[in-house]
Amino acid sequence: MSKEKFKNPPKLAEWILSYVYPDRGYFTSVGDFREEFVEIYQSSGCFKANLWYWMQIAKSIPSFLRNKSHWSIVMIHNYLKTALRNIKRHKGFSLINTAGLAIGISCCILILQYIRHEFSFDKFHENSMYIYRVIQQQEGNIYQGTDIFNSVPAILAPSVREDFPEDAKVTRVRNYERQVRYIDKQFYEKFFLYVEPEFLEMFSFPIIKGDSKTALKEPYTVMITRDMVKKYFGEEDPLNKIININNEQDYRITGILENVPDNSHLKFDFLASFSTLLGTWGQNQLTSWQNSSVRAYLQLAKNSNPQKFNSQLKKYNTVGFGGHPASFHLQPLTDLHLGKKIAFDSPGKGDIRYIYLYSAITLFILLIACFNYMNLSIARSFVRGKEIGIRKVVGAKRKSIIFQFLGESLVFSFSSLLLGLIFVIVALPIFNSLTERNIKFDLSTDIIFISCLIGLGIFAGLLSGIYPAMFLSSFNPVKILKGRTDSISKSTSSVRNALIIVQFAISICLIICALVINHQLHYIKNTKLGLDKDSIITIPMTNEKMWERYNTFKNELSQQANILDIAASKSLPTEIDNTAQIKLGGQSHGETLRVWLNWIDSNFIDFYKMKIVLGRNFIKDSLQDLQSAYILNETAAKAIGLENAVGKTFGMWRNKGQIIGVVEDFHFAPLHSKIEPLALKLDSNNLKVLSVRINSLDISNTLTFIQKKWKKIFPDFPFVFSFLDERIENMYKAERKLGQSFNYFTLIAILLSCLGLLGLAYYMAEKKTKEIGIRKVLGATVPNILLLLTKEFTKFVFLANIIAWPIAYYIMNKWLQNFAYRIDLSVWIFILSGLAALAVALITVGYQSIKAATANPVDSLRYE
Amino acid sequence: MKFLSRPEELVLLAVWRLKENAYCVPIKKQLVRYTSLDWSFGAVYDPLDRLEKKGLLESYLSDPVAKRGGKRKRIYKLTPGGIMALIEIKTITDEVWDGVPVKVLKEQL
Numbered sequence: 001m002s003k004e005k006f007k008n009p010p011k012l013a014e015w016i017l018s019y020v021y022p023d024r025g026y027f028t029s030v031g032d033f034r035e036e037f038v039e040i041y042q043s044s045g046c047f048k049a050n051l052w053y054w055m056q057i058a059k060s061i062p063s064f065l066r067n068k069s070h071w072s073i074v075m076i077h078n079y080l081k082t083a084l085r086n087i088k089r090h091k092g093f094s095l096i097n098t099a100g101l102a103i104g105i106s107c108c109i110l111i112l113q114y115i116r117h118e119f120s121f122d123k124f125h126e127n128s129m130y131i132y133r134v135i136q137q138q139e140g141n142i143y144q145g146t147d148i149f150n151s152v153p154a155i156l157a158p159s160v161r162e163d164f165p166e167d168a169k170v171t172r173v174r175n176y177e178r179q180v181r182y183i184d185k186q187f188y189e190k191f192f193l194y195v196e197p198e199f200l201e202m203f204s205f206p207i208i209k210g211d212s213k214t215a216l217k218e219p220y221t222v223m224i225t226r227d228m229v230k231k232y233f234g235e236e237d238p239l240n241k242i243i244n245i246n247n248e249q250d251y252r253i254t255g256i257l258e259n260v261p262d263n264s265h266l267k268f269d270f271l272a273s274f275s276t277l278l279g280t281w282g283q284n285q286l287t288s289w290q291n292s293s294v295r296a297y298l299q300l301a302k303n304s305n306p307q308k309f310n311s312q313l314k315k316y317n318t319v320g321f322g323g324h325p326a327s328f329h330l331q332p333l334t335d336l337h338l339g340k341k342i343a344f345d346s347p348g349k350g351d352i353r354y355i356y357l358y359s360a361i362t363l364f365i366l367l368i369a370c371f372n373y374m375n376l377s378i379a380r381s382f383v384r385g386k387e388i389g390i391r392k393v394v395g396a397k398r399k400s401i402i403f404q405f406l407g408e409s410l411v412f413s414f415s416s417l418l419l420g421l422i423f424v425i426v427a428l429p430i431f432n433s434l435t436e437r438n439i440k441f442d443l444s445t446d447i448i449f450i451s452c453l454i455g456l457g458i459f460a461g462l463l464s465g466i467y468p469a470m471f472l473s474s475f476n477p478v479k480i481l482k483g484r485t486d487s488i489s490k491s492t493s494s495v496r497n498a499l500i501i502v503q504f505a506i507s508i509c510l511i512i513c514a515l516v517i518n519h520q521l522h523y524i525k526n527t528k529l530g531l532d533k534d535s536i537i538t539i540p541m542t543n544e545k546m547w548e549r550y551n552t553f554k555n556e557l558s559q560q561a562n563i564l565d566i567a568a569s570k571s572l573p574t575e576i577d578n579t580a581q582i583k584l585g586g587q588s589h590g591e592t593l594r595v596w597l598n599w600i601d602s603n604f605i606d607f608y609k610m611k612i613v614l615g616r617n618f619i620k621d622s623l624q625d626l627q628s629a630y631i632l633n634e635t636a637a638k639a640i641g642l643e644n645a646v647g648k649t650f651g652m653w654r655n656k657g658q659i660i661g662v663v664e665d666f667h668f669a670p671l672h673s674k675i676e677p678l679a680l681k682l683d684s685n686n687l688k689v690l691s692v693r694i695n696s697l698d699i700s701n702t703l704t705f706i707q708k709k710w711k712k713i714f715p716d717f718p719f720v721f722s723f724l725d726e727r728i729e730n731m732y733k734a735e736r737k738l739g740q741s742f743n744y745f746t747l748i749a750i751l752l753s754c755l756g757l758l759g760l761a762y763y764m765a766e767k768k769t770k771e772i773g774i775r776k777v778l779g780a781t782v783p784n785i786l787l788l789l790t791k792e793f794t795k796f797v798f799l800a801n802i803i804a805w806p807i808a809y810y811i812m813n814k815w816l817q818n819f820a821y822r823i824d825l826s827v828w829i830f831i832l833s834g835l836a837a838l839a840v841a842l843i844t845v846g847y848q849s850i851k852a853a854t855a856n857p858v859d860s861l862r863y864e
Numbered sequence: 865m866k867f868l869s870r871p872e873e874l875v876l877l878a879v880w881r882l883k884e885n886a887y888c889v890p891i892k893k894q895l896v897r898y899t900s901l902d903w904s905f906g907a908v909y910d911p912l913d914r915l916e917k918k919g920l921l922e923s924y925l926s927d928p929v930a931k932r933g934g935k936r937k938r939i940y941k942l943t944p945g946g947i948m949a950l951i952e953i954k955t956i957t958d959e960v961w962d963g964v965p966v967k968v969l970k971e972q973l
Contacts, residue, residue, distance in 0.1 A: 008933060024909070024938050026925055031935025032888045032905060038931065060906070 007046065009037045009053045017057050020064040075400070076407075082387065083408045092762070093380070094412075096755045097373050101416035101460060103748055104369030106423035108456055110431050111362040113439050113449070118350045121263045121337035125204045127299055132306065132330040134160075134296040134313070135342060141324040145672075149343045151292040152328060154285060156316060157196075160298065167309060169299040171199040172274055173266070179543065179718060180270070181244040182232040186718045188540075193268040194277050202299045203266070209239060210255020219279060222272040223255035246543060247716050251276070262438045265336050265349070289318040289326075298330065306330055348436065354738075361745050364506045368749055370464035371499045372756035373409060377468035378496055379763040381475075388472055389480035401473035409465025410458065417457040434741050467495070497796060500760070503753045504800030504837055505807075510746040511833040512808035516825065517739040520816065523823045524732055530666025531573055532609040535696040536724040537703070538572055539710075540689050541717075547687065549713050556709045562695040562702040567607035568687040570599035574728055576668040576678065583651035584640065595636055596668065596676060599683035605631070605663060607691060615646040615661030618682045625682050629660045636677030637662040657681075667821075670731045674820040691724070750837075754844045757793065761845040765789060765852035772852055773860035785853035786846075793845050794838065801834040808833075868915075873953055874898060875911040876920060879940045880950060887926070887937040888912070912940060920946035 008014075018030045033056060041049040087094040122128055134156065136149045143149070157170045178192040200212040207215075208226065215223055222243065229238050242250045251272060260267055278286065285291050300309060313328045320326030331339065338352045388401060424441075432439055441449065541547065550568070557563050571577055576598045584591045602620040605612065613634065618625050630652075637645040637659075649658045657679075665675045694702045703721070710719040729736075765772075772785055809825060816822045868876065878894045879886040888908055895903045915921040926937040942950070 014933075022909075024913075026936045026938075028925070028936055028938040029888070029905065029909070031929070031932035031937065034933045034935065035889045035931060036892075036905075056905070059904070 007038065007041045007049075009034060010050065013050075013053050013057060017053075017060075020057065021060050022064075022067070079404045079407055080411075082404075083411055086384075086408075090380070093376055093759055096759045097376060097412055098416050098419060100369040100372045100752050100755050101413055101464070102419035102423055103752060104366040105413070105416055105420035105456060105460055106427065107362045107365050107745075107748065108460075109420060109424050109453065110427065110439075111358050112452055112456070113441055114431075114435055114437065115355055115359065116449075117263060117437055117439050118338060118355055121350065122265055122333050124261060124263065125202075125333070127202060127204070128333050130302060131202055131297060131299045131333040133333060133336060134298055134328050135331050136292060136320070136326055136328055138320045138324040138326045141320070143343045146341050146343050147324075148340070149292060150295055150345055152294060152296050153289045153292050153318075154281070154294045155287050155289060156328065157294070157296045159316065160296075163315075164309075164312070167301050167304045169198045169202055171196040171202060171297050172294040173199070173297060174274070174277060174294045175268075177542070178270070179246050180232070181247070181716075182241070185232050186716075187231075188718055188720055189269055191268045192270040192272065193266070194272045194274045196274040198299075199271070199297075202297060205260065205264075206258040208256040208258060212255075215255040216271065216273040217275070219273055219275040220249060220251050221254045221276075222251040222270055223257050224253060224271075225257045225259050225269050227259050228269045229256055247545065249276075263337075265346070267346070267348075289316075290320055292320065297333075306332075358741070361510070364510075365745065365749055365752065366460060366463075368503050368506060368752045368756070370460060371503050372752060372759070373412065373464035374467050375496050375499050375756055376759045376763070377405075377409075377465075378471060379760055381468070381472055384472065385475060385480045388475050389477040392475070392477040393481070398473045402469045405469035405472055406462065406465045409468070410461035413461030413464065414457045416460070417453060421453075430744075434737055434744075436737070496760075497792075500757065500793075500796050501800045501803065503756060504797055504841070505803040507746070507749045507753045508797075508800055508804035508833050508837045509808045509811075510742065510749050511836055512804065512830060513812060514739070514742040514746040515829050515833060516808075516812040516816070516823075517735070517742055519829065520819065520823050521732065521735060521739050523821075524671050524735070524819075525729075527667070527671060527821060529574065529728075530610065530664055533574070533724050533728060535694055535699070537692050537694060537706075537721045538689055538724055538727065539692065539706075539719070539721045541568075542688055543717065544685075546714060546717060547685075553709065553713045556713065557692065557706065560702065560705055562698050563692060563706070564695060565603070565607050565693040567603045567691045568601045568689070569604050569691070570683070570686050570688050572689055572691070572724065572727070573598070573604075573608055573610075573666065573668055574724070574731075580652060580679070582657065582679065593636070593639055593677060595632070595679045597679050597681065598668075599681050599686040601684070601687065602682060604691075605680070607693065608666075610666060611664040612661050613664050615659070617661060622682075625660070626684065628656055628658050629682060630657045631661045631663050631680045632659055633663050633675070633678040633680075634665045635675050636679060639677055652679075671821040672819050750840060754840060757841060757844045758848070761789075761793070761848040764792075765848045769852065769855075769860040772855070773857035776857040777861065782850075782853045786849050789849040789852060790842060790845055793841050797834070797838045797841050800837065801830075804833075805830050866918075868920075868949065868953065869911070871907065872911040872915055875908065876915060876942070876946060876950060876953075879921060880942055880946075884939070886940045891940075915946070916940070918945075919943060920949050 014030060014034070017033060018027060021029050021033075023029055033053065037049050037053050040052050125131065133150065134152050136152045138147055138149060141147050154172060157172045160168060161170050172195070174194045176192050176194070178189050180187055180189045180192075195216060197213070197216045200207070200216065207223075210223060215221065224232075224238065232238070232243070233241070238253045238256065241253050243253065244250055257271065260269075285293055300306060310330045313330070317325070317327045331342075336345075337350045338355070341349075391401060391404075428439070428441070541550070554566055557566060576596050578597045579594055580597045581592045582595055584593060600618075602618045602625075605617050612631075614637070615631070618629060618631070622629075632640070632645065640648060640659075645659050645662055647659065649656055651657070663680065667675060668678060669676075692706070706721075707719050710717075768789070772788075775785060775788075808830070812825060816825065874895055875891060878891045878898075881894065882890050888905060891912075892903050892905065892908045895901075895908065912921065912923075916923060920943060921940045922943050923938050923940045926939055928934045928936050
């Protein structure tokens, strides 16, 4: 016999085999296989032996899988059957659970999408990591609650370009509202940006037609978006067509851009060459470091250090407008949307606080829904106790019971997920209008979203299932089967009660918040502004040429009986946005006072029914008044010294001013800020907006009349108007949206809490059927029994109040700090919310209680 | 008694023939030789398990064997019932096949 050569099968193969092949004790089959392997190895060689061995494994895998899964499938089938039977038997309970969880989950889905949208802002640019906006801090120049501005001097960008040619690409951006005309179509366009050619290199806005290198080089060239092509040109090819801007200049269209995505903080419909502005701006605007008129964006080279660059910007530190020291800083592009508040940023800017707030509330709602599930599952444990007992006796391990109940809650959470998706589709339009976003959602393509959904389903399932599963699996089968459930009910009641209290605390908190917000909104709406804002339409007349024909227009209008009065001003009295420094001591030296400034015509004060408290109004056509007369508001007059304010002179710019009167304070800014000093000046050149008071009985006819006259006199300008009271309401849009969302959230939270309570009351009543029967037999009255059943819930609501009040007080107090003029947080709001919660709870519990209390005791005791 | 299936019958016989060495590998080898078919381990284990369940076979473990990677052999042995079964099969088969010559059958082909 030749030298016996032992060659063993590969270790891995042997290990797999030992795992998949049914064993007959002590790995005897593995041994058999090894023996055979060695034999084949010796007779036919290594390759054949290996091949044979692996074939054996491959062949045994199907039956291995079948054997392995067989029993788990049998058990799962059993679990499923039990679950389905339970669902069927307790239809109400199942409905509460699924609907509740579905609502919670749909809230979560919406908020998740919202958060994703918010965080996606400006990230679609290829270079988004390297792009920064330059912001300017003017220490002490507080405007809109911040001293950081998004605008910088126009000279900054060329300076950076010159000083750091290697490190950075720069573009200036300037936004104007423009009047755009193509043949007979004319509109005001808000999103009209002037940018430098670098803009298209830095940002990745897709270009449909045109050359990104040359399109914005020459002056008087413009690129337009796809929507604008449709709006002005329809099917025509717009390339190289000429559009007219402000009735003054002609711009040539050099390119077409894709519409700007929703998640871009830069919004534009027109992109004109910055070189256009160079011709129209004065030298001062282009080279002064005091005049901040453009935004600047900067793209750093990939290897340069932003912090270092930021500190290098120190060399441009200067003294800005009004003598405030100004410094420049970099703000990452991706921070723009959710970053800190910066003056003059568009109102569409996101707010990280809202994201936190919404996430917190959603989480709470999901919590409430999960608590419902937990609570009802625990409450039902008396019913399911027997099942668990039997399972345990028959040999179920604790693990498998936990698995069963977790599986059940997962089934619930996933069916809720499906239902929730339907809710989401229904609620999406409401949600979009609340958040002012355009969130779409597309299930088929969005893998992240789908995985989020699955994650959410698992999370909700585990969250709501883990406690019941742990708890139910801990039953002692002997006690359960003997029918001794007292110990269970005692040990669970504290957890259950805690869950109810937390649920109600959340609901009460939300009720209070909703009440306070709505109360404050009501307060804002009804605060006397100090001027008459009703039935006034405002018409912007931004172009100077229009004022040449103003008198004709005014005369035409005043012939109509429904047009009561007309006034003109630079800004509307509720939106004054100019400031100036007045030098109290005279022209050159002395104390200064910062005042807000508005230019008005002589009719303005009477038109808005403001009260002159001291001195006199402007006199029409008075040359002297036109030159130097000012009317201050009370706050300004107080700052100067109210008694002797009238007649006093002061320096303003290079001129002398004299106070001729004092007008009663009125709110010329949103109620967030206190009334500040204000000066009104008579003017005829600097007016920009027309206010027309009309008869409120016949608005539509009057409007058509005005429009007809407008077309006649200003055929070359579009007619645009708005109602003053609507404009005022729009100032509080954010607050109103917040109020609305709180209303929705509160409603949902209450609804969910009630659902849970309803289910619980049902089980409590059922559990106490016998007790109630006996009590009734022994002479208890219906009210007695009602008290018995509702006492506990009432206690819970009281406890929930105690938890909720301080939290709600803290949050709402903080929110109200945003307003200079605000309501007091009265105790009544809190008490009212508490009572509302109590009433809701009692109504919910009431039905079950009455049913239980009025039931005939004979029925419940018959079988004893 | 219940009839045994053909593989069971063959396996039972092989165990009897192999005596002390009746574990899976040689059993399989014998079956291959008898039938000139390729028997897999599974095809041998299955009848073995069934026969053991029916009480016709019993098994015990040998000492670990180096050649088998230190694994034991499971050695099968006939029980009295097994021997009875063999006797019965032999008797029935002989009686049933009595006077059936292969030669005549072949001519009918």
